[in-house]
Amino acid sequence: MNVTVWNECRRQLDNPAVTGFYPQGIHQAVIDGIAAADLHLTAALLDDAECGLPQDLLNQTDVLVWWGHIAHHEVPDELVYRIRDRVWNGMGLVVLHSGHYSKIFQLLNGTSCRLHWREANEKERIWCIDPTHPVAEGLPETFTLKHEETYGEPFMIAPDGHTVFQSWFKGGETFRSGVALQRENGRIFYFQPGHESCPSLLDENVLKIIGNAVRWCAGSSKKPYPEMCIPKAFENDGV
Template sequence: MSENLSVTVWNEYRHERDSDEVAEVYPDGIHAAVAEGFEERGFETRTATLDDPEHGLSEGVLKDTDVLTWWGHRAHEEVSDHVVDRVVERVRDGMGLLVLHSGHYSKPFKRLMGTSCALKWREADEKERIWVVEPGHPIASGLPEHIEVPEAEMYGERFDVPAPDELVFTSWFEGGEVFRSGCCYNRGSGKVFYFRPGHETYPIYYRDDIRDVLANAAEWAAPSDGPEPFFGNADPLEDV
């Protein structure tokens, strides 16, 4: 299925250019590492960044995108509202959206969730165990019972999002916190998956297990071939 799916990998692309520490981990940008994982697994892949014209998300690009991935951190407010409108409309029309790590504060995700999407956090190089709590879910296909990340930024509850339609992963951190780290939502005809790992100073997106999660999530979130819904005044199917 992946051979027929088009993925656009969006990244803010600011930390990698301003911080030597981040550039050492992701010299070509986080988007390049994420895109490499999709390319290796047979997806048709393009990248887009905040400073591209229209943030790289023109109407044409979004129309040709089956699944959009989103990584942002410090420049959420620089994303133009008209581009956010486009993204949200495409999701509701059927495009998949994978929101990564600090993208929980992105404009598209907050708009689709309708909440603050706030959480607690701490940077202390803590171990994270990402537990698969729904092993029969397609996003968990081929994974072990848990994924262990030796160093991570902590995200902790409460995570101010709506209760997920399906929860695939829950994380435990060395400091004692837990977090709903793999949340699935349906919005209109589209699907949204939030996946927690991915702080810019850790090489998370080079890991095969993390790349497998993202590939599984893209296939899950891709548009379906279901009927297009009709809204408005409708003629009866039977005599009334």
């Protein structure tokens, strides 16, 4: 399975608050954390040629993992539409943390994807509210992150999202922290933990969820999307 981990990589490699946890960047922490024999993992960065995602790489990617924060506007619209088309045709997409505000996640939801947030590095408790979902496989009923950026409802995503994980924060906020969606042939999973100055992407449960999400999203249909709405047989029958 070909998995591309995309990271905007802004204010990371030169920021002690980030390098203390992720000395080689968030992308490398994710790659190291979910590495397995069945995954061929490739890093892609915003400052790479073609923003790290040339068409040939996109065409070979089974699942794209996306982390972005302050440079959403730097991703060209043309690339966003090419990613959307790949999702429509069966590429999986795993969106992490502040990637909720990325152009691609907004486009696929058809909403602003806004939410409440505050940067307090407080405790987060994550509850698995659908233990039957494949992304929840092998996870405990609940686990705690000692320090994470606080997100809160309302979370303005598409109403058809299926909530797998729900979080509570020390300040009282609650948040749909793990949500599964499908757009045409492609599966999408949003997972909230992963602020750059918090060690969440080193947590074994967080990494387990990301790995599960990658494998679930890889189950997207690879059947080509029909170019016509009317089956050709109808035309042949003169209907």
